[in-house]
Amino acid sequence: MTDPKSYAMKAKHQRLILVVVALAAIIGAGFLAAYALQSEANYFYEPGQIAADPPEVGQAIRLGGMVQEGSLNTLEDGITVAFVVTDKESATVDVRYTGILPDLFVEGSGVVADGRMDEEGVFIADELLAKHDENYVPRELQDMDQHAPDKTLIPAEQTT
Amino acid sequence: MIAELGLAALWIAAALAVLQLVGGAVAQRDPESDLAKLVRPAAIIQGVLAAFSFVMLLYLFAVTDLSVKLVATNSHSDKPMIFKLAGAWGNHEGSMLLWITVMAMAGGLIGLVERRLPEKTMMATLAAQAFVAMGFYAFILLSSNPFERLPQPAIEGMGLNPLLQDIGLAFHPPTLYFGYVGLSVAFSFAVGALLTRKVGPDFARAMRPWVLGAWIFLTLGITAGSYWAYYELGWGGWWFWDPVENASLMPWLAATALLHSVSVLAARDALRAWTIMLGVVAFSMSMLGTFLVRSGILTSVHAFAVDPERGSFILVLLALYIGGALLLFALRAGTVAEGERFAIASREGALVFNNVMLSAILGIVLLGTLYPLLTEAFDVRVSVGPPYFNPVGAIFVIPMLMVMAVGPLLRWRNDNFHRVKLPMAMVAGIMLAVLALVLVLGSYGWLPMLGLAVSIGLAIGSFLPLRGRNLLRVPTATWGMVIAHFGIAVALFGMASESAFSEERLAAVEVGDSTQVGPWTVVLDQVAPVAGPNWTAIEGRLSAQYGDGAAIDLRPQSRNFWAPPQETTESTLATRWNGQLYAVIGNQASDGRWQLRLWWKPFVTLIWYGGILVALGGLLALIGRLRTDLKRRSAKSRNAERKLEEAEV
Numbered sequence: 001m002t003d004p005k006s007y008a009m010k011a012k013h014q015r016l017i018l019v020v021v022a023l024a025a026i027i028g029a030g031f032l033a034a035y036a037l038q039s040e041a042n043y044f045y046e047p048g049q050i051a052a053d054p055p056e057v058g059q060a061i062r063l064g065g066m067v068q069e070g071s072l073n074t075l076e077d078g079i080t081v082a083f084v085v086t087d088k089e090s091a092t093v094d095v096r097y098t099g100i101l102p103d104l105f106v107e108g109s110g111v112v113a114d115g116r117m118d119e120e121g122v123f124i125a126d127e128l129l130a131k132h133d134e135n136y137v138p139r140e141l142q143d144m145d146q147h148a149p150d151k152t153l154i155p156a157e158q159t160t
Numbered sequence: 161m162i163a164e165l166g167l168a169a170l171w172i173a174a175a176l177a178v179l180q181l182v183g184g185a186v187a188q189r190d191p192e193s194d195l196a197k198l199v200r201p202a203a204i205i206q207g208v209l210a211a212f213s214f215v216m217l218l219y220l221f222a223v224t225d226l227s228v229k230l231v232a233t234n235s236h237s238d239k240p241m242i243f244k245l246a247g248a249w250g251n252h253e254g255s256m257l258l259w260i261t262v263m264a265m266a267g268g269l270i271g272l273v274e275r276r277l278p279e280k281t282m283m284a285t286l287a288a289q290a291f292v293a294m295g296f297y298a299f300i301l302l303s304s305n306p307f308e309r310l311p312q313p314a315i316e317g318m319g320l321n322p323l324l325q326d327i328g329l330a331f332h333p334p335t336l337y338f339g340y341v342g343l344s345v346a347f348s349f350a351v352g353a354l355l356t357r358k359v360g361p362d363f364a365r366a367m368r369p370w371v372l373g374a375w376i377f378l379t380l381g382i383t384a385g386s387y388w389a390y391y392e393l394g395w396g397g398w399w400f401w402d403p404v405e406n407a408s409l410m411p412w413l414a415a416t417a418l419l420h421s422v423s424v425l426a427a428r429d430a431l432r433a434w435t436i437m438l439g440v441v442a443f444s445m446s447m448l449g450t451f452l453v454r455s456g457i458l459t460s461v462h463a464f465a466v467d468p469e470r471g472s473f474i475l476v477l478l479a480l481y482i483g484g485a486l487l488l489f490a491l492r493a494g495t496v497a498e499g500e501r502f503a504i505a506s507r508e509g510a511l512v513f514n515n516v517m518l519s520a521i522l523g524i525v526l527l528g529t530l531y532p533l534l535t536e537a538f539d540v541r542v543s544v545g546p547p548y549f550n551p552v553g554a555i556f557v558i559p560m561l562m563v564m565a566v567g568p569l570l571r572w573r574n575d576n577f578h579r580v581k582l583p584m585a586m587v588a589g590i591m592l593a594v595l596a597l598v599l600v601l602g603s604y605g606w607l608p609m610l611g612l613a614v615s616i617g618l619a620i621g622s623f624l625p626l627r628g629r630n631l632l633r634v635p636t637a638t639w640g641m642v643i644a645h646f647g648i649a650v651a652l653f654g655m656a657s658e659s660a661f662s663e664e665r666l667a668a669v670e671v672g673d674s675t676q677v678g679p680w681t682v683v684l685d686q687v688a689p690v691a692g693p694n695w696t697a698i699e700g701r702l703s704a705q706y707g708d709g710a711a712i713d714l715r716p717q718s719r720n721f722w723a724p725p726q727e728t729t730e731s732t733l734a735t736r737w738n739g740q741l742y743a744v745i746g747n748q749a750s751d752g753r754w755q756l757r758l759w760w761k762p763f764v765t766l767i768w769y770g771g772i773l774v775a776l777g778g779l780l781a782l783i784g785r786l787r788t789d790l791k792r793r794s795a796k797s798r799n800a801e802r803k804l805e806e807a808e809v
Contacts, residue, residue, distance in 0.1 A: 029520035040548035044541035078668020100746030
């Protein structure tokens, strides 16, 4: 302790240990996060993708598309709505949502829904994200509007 | 004329920032040069001019000058005055002007009052501040001019997004900006200290009030933002792990870590390099948050005023500042790292643990927020939500909160865990008892139950530092810490209780029908049309009864704004000491029944009361610090200073 040299060595050691522990914790958090992300991320599907490669029943996914004109109706219980989500390739998915529809949710407009497929191939939505206002469109939908025409031109590539 | 005045002031302010940077750089070589003497005045005048420019913008919005493009696109003459003013910063250009204004005023304030640092470090700090500001001036003047005129004045404005026409949200962005910009000051201090290699307790004491101030505003901003989302969006949730929310949470996590490490540096001259690093990281997180919000690169329910081109501009600034600062750090960290030693079982040890945990949580939130961007590069689109953030975050939050209950009881430098055995056992015992009780009682999720147990332990633990002391003589800063820690416990209790015990009822009811949710009976008495200054609405008139109590009137609305045309859901809340009833009215079904959505959320209000307590704790700490700093200036021996500091942290 009295020797200044040994003091410096010890200080250096201690710093090294601290740095190693901190790095281990943060890298550990990173690995944990990466592992959890693999299993917990919601994959985004468009109706065409669901038709081509159906997700497992009960797996959390996010569905995006357009609400088909004339498809929206309220079921007997008065609180569940059924509608059809479509993409530009005219693939469709039946959706059921129990709850109050978000503001700006209208037929012919874009929608993103969080939920899962049930055994009968109906998408059960837990949450709907519609357009927020004219300036805001969910990013997934922006992409779809832009790319949709290309996709219809090259259907062969879609199936491979 | 007014718009041109504002723009001219902004250009001059930008020019002064250049002068400030050059002067600050020259001062490193020759502190006596004329240019060096201009640095402080340049900073002060720059602050005044930026503020003048912002006031001009406020005026243009107040009088709804429709020849200005920004006013025409974001305001409307029918709007209430408060929202006309709020419209000034409720958009991209205006909010960037607010950002630079706050930043310039902060720089001016440093130039005016800060005398503790060596003059050379001070000059380097002001130069760094000017360098950061210059990027934002360029951004505003070259790509987002708020004072741009229209070739033809508009006849009427397009209005402000109705979701933003809310008193809570009107003051939400400025609050967050004060926080972000406060962190830019911390960043400049860190860069200044790295440049002159003067990292020590004096530097930490000079930096601390800025970190504290930024942290208080961030805390308030996040709390207010959470409450806004809760009542305005009508979803009944208080945190969505939305990228925009994460954008404010990440700088807060970094600032919280910085706040604690800067205290260690001030009191004990340890953690030098780490504190500098956190100063850089905290501001990086503010910039990253701004980038995520402004670029629209991530899907968010709250994003507004997005523009990919502006996003790239911010990305370039981000790369420039952060890359530069990290490079400087890599070059200089070795020369500033020497500091005091401490044992694991000590106050420093506990604070290091807190810092590491906060960094890990920050890493988890950052990865979860950016993951969709990463996968999109491989053409896979995903969204990341609560199933990821809640359990993974909890792995680090829970141990951190437990150490938080005990850490403040430990002594600086070296202590023995035996000394705090009793309080530790007490806290652990209470937590185990609560946990056992809730596990026996119900089929609730383990996470909320653990949250309840930890919050009760922490609530008790946070007051233990006051045990056996004369309460009148406890320093203000210590009171601040106690209250902030207690606030965390209160907020956690609210979160856990809301997650575990909320009850929801969704019903289609006819007028006259009654519905049950939790202890409440709710009757729909009437549905009527109503009109406001710039909207019309369908209003549900409900009477709600808690148990056998008196009926309360509730009036949820579904509003239609006409400028811009948009619907919003206005929920209503009935608040009791033990929770809130939350009511939303929806559409009318074809058979004439109305959709009602009701929630009973026990103790949900504690979430935000907790947030306010945390901010109050920060405020007390700030007041206490500033008072001791004043005392310290008159204190003579260094020894006396250290004693004072050690007694208070």
